[in-house]
Amino acid sequence: MTFIIIAFFWISLVIIFALAAKDKGHPFQSYFLLGLFFSPIVSFMVLLVCGENKEELRIRNIKNINSKICPFCDNEIRVKATVCQYCCRDLPNIPTTTDETKN
Numbered sequence: 001m002t003f004i005i006i007a008f009f010w011i012s013l014v015i016i017f018a019l020a021a022k023d024k025g026h027p028f029q030s031y032f033l034l035g036l037f038f039s040p041i042v043s044f045m046v047l048l049v050c051g052e053n054k055e056e057l058r059i060r061n062i063k064n065i066n067s068k069i070c071p072f073c074d075n076e077i078r079v080k081a082t083v084c085q086y087c088c089r090d091l092p093n094i095p096t097t098t099d100e101t102k103n
C-alpha cells in the first residue's frame, strides 16, 4: 500500500514538473522521462538551471499571432508582408513556421 502511495506522488510530481517545463518552452516528454527514471527532483533542478527556453517560446508566440521571422534582421513580421518593416528589405517567399506539418 505504501508503495502505491509513493508511486502516485512520484508520478504526480513528475507530471507537475514536466508541465512546468513545457510552460517554459521545454519538451514535455524529455522532462517526463527524466523525472520518471531519475527523480522529479532532478527534472526540477534541470528546469531551474535551464530556465526559460526563449527561442521556443518565441516560436510558439509566432505560431499564435500568424507572423514570421525576417531572414535578414531576425525580427517578427506579418506573414503577408512583402517588405520587412524593420530593415525595409524585400522578402522572398519564406515558408512559415506553420508549414512544418508537411514533413
Ligand SMILES: [Zn+2]
Binding pocket: 070, 071, 072, 073, 074, 075, 084, 085, 086, 087, 088, 089
Ligand atoms: Zn527585416
